[in-house]
Amino acid sequence: MGNYNNLSQELFLQISIKEKSKIKEILKFYEWERDNLISILQNIQDIYQYLPPYVLNYLSKKLKIPFAEIYSISTFYTQFKFQPIGKNHIICCDGTACHVKKGPILLNFLESELGIKSGKTSEDKIFSIESVACLGCCAISPVCVINGQIHGALTIKKLRKIFKKIKEKQTNKYE
Structure with a gap:
């Protein structure tokens, strides 16, 4: 799990139009369903190699799921990373x-x-x-x-x- 201070600093970074477009494609593929959250998170991690907090924040708004719930679910599974990995x-x-x-x-x-x-x-x-x-x-x-x-x-x-x-x-x- 990532450091909470880093989380709060990164949470409100601006998400680019290109990033929004990629995430919307993923959400569309999974029919904007909260039941598909884990698959959505896996796809996001495939793009970034980790789960950036500002992307989770955007996801929270788009799926109308509280950020705390997304964070709780994603930290439960060890497959999800919260810091960028090395090359x-x-x-x-x-x-x-x-x-x-x-x-x-x-x-x-x-x-x-x-x-x-x-x-x-x-x-x-x-x-x-x-x-x-x-x-x-x-x-x-x-x-x-x-x-x-x-x-x-x-x-x-x-x-x-x-x-x-x-x-x-x-x-x-x-x-």
Whole structure:
């Protein structure tokens, strides 16, 4: 869940005409029905990679649902994010199989290597780390999902290789 102070600061930002148009398309697809709120929120998160408070405020007005109710529903589900995620999003599994096979050591390595804690995004918005209860890939534990790709039987050595490639891609983009 996001910091409440950040929420109140972002709540009244102006929503652009382009954003309004995208959201209205989503609402039209779901027939402006409050029963479809979770699907609507999922679609909004697909666009922004998180749920911006000012967009939730706009949604509240359009669906005639109190903001507090939308916020309450969206914070109940762990799939919803309230802060922007990094360009490179890392999800580390902390399920039993991964935990036993040194998943926490991998998470500590990532936090140290990237200089951020789980649940946070780097200041430059390049990396974010998230820890989840289980990714359902127990047979290949320990597991991380990096930019949507599952990486199993991970070691620190394998993570270093993966991050070397990611950093090379970042460097090549700016040359």
